[in-house]
Amino acid sequence: MQILSASILDLNALRKLEKESFDQDAWPLFDLIAVLTFPDVVRYKAVEDGHMVGFVAGDPRPRDGWGWIATIAVDPRFQRRGIGTALLHMCESNLGVPRSRLTVRLSNTGAISLYEREGYQTIDIWKAYYNDGED
Numbered sequence: 001m002q003i004l005s006a007s008i009l010d011l012n013a014l015r016k017l018e019k020e021s022f023d024q025d026a027w028p029l030f031d032l033i034a035v036l037t038f039p040d041v042v043r044y045k046a047v048e049d050g051h052m053v054g055f056v057a058g059d060p061r062p063r064d065g066w067g068w069i070a071t072i073a074v075d076p077r078f079q080r081r082g083i084g085t086a087l088l089h090m091c092e093s094n095l096g097v098p099r100s101r102l103t104v105r106l107s108n109t110g111a112i113s114l115y116e117r118e119g120y121q122t123i124d125i126w127k128a129y130y131n132d133g134e135d
Helices: 008-025 029-037 083-095 109-117
Strands: 002-005 042-048 051-061 066-074 099-101
Touching: 002 083, 008 029, 008 042, 008 051, 008 066, 042 083, 051 083, 066 083, 083 099, 083 109
Parallel strands: 066 099
Antiparallel strands: 002 042, 042 051, 051 066
8 A cells, every 4th residue: 555645636536435435425526626736735645556545635724733634534445454544644744733633423433443542532522513413
């Protein structure tokens, strides 16, 4: 597995990955184009056998002293292999800020476990944040 910079050339692969990883929460096309083109966004893809199997994007917010992990996705067939952790580390180390924040569904226990292992803590719960009303 390789971790490489992602670009607009990865749009189709990212659309597929988003749908496979998040189904109802997959980002719309416009948001995917934005995350792949906005100049300050840190973005990486995990590639195995020529296929994108993971993606992460982060937004550095140096004035606030932290970065925002906008999305992290791993193809369900490749989860629990350290890809999410590797992508998270790569993004964090390239944001240029000492801390990061993110959101995660309360029902996504696998992701929550990963984030807790990496030192993330719950600081707030946004009620009905997701389209289906889940926190």
